Amino acid sequence: MNENEKKEIQSATFERLLKHLDERKDVQNIDLMNLANFCRNCLSRWYREEAEKRGVVISDPDARKHIYGMPYSEWKEKYQK
Secondary structure, eight states: OOOOHHHHHHHHHHHHHHHHHHHHTTTTHHHHHHHHSHHHHHHHHHHHHHHHHHHHOHHHHHHHHHHHHHHHHHHHHOOOO
8 A cells, every 4th residue: 555545545534434423413522532532522623733734724613614514513502412
């Protein structure tokens, strides 16, 4: 596997994780934190931090929108228990 293939696979895996989390809105962030020691907010922070390392500025709301698939406030209102 070359470096480009590795990055493509990692990217596809990340997108698959986001799709899985989107399909499991019943799983609350606190559940993820208790079981896996990370949550959707962690993923959005990691996304923003990795972008910044590459010179790309992404706001916290935009990073969360990418991870949640909608504005965080909307997700919270609809799905947070």
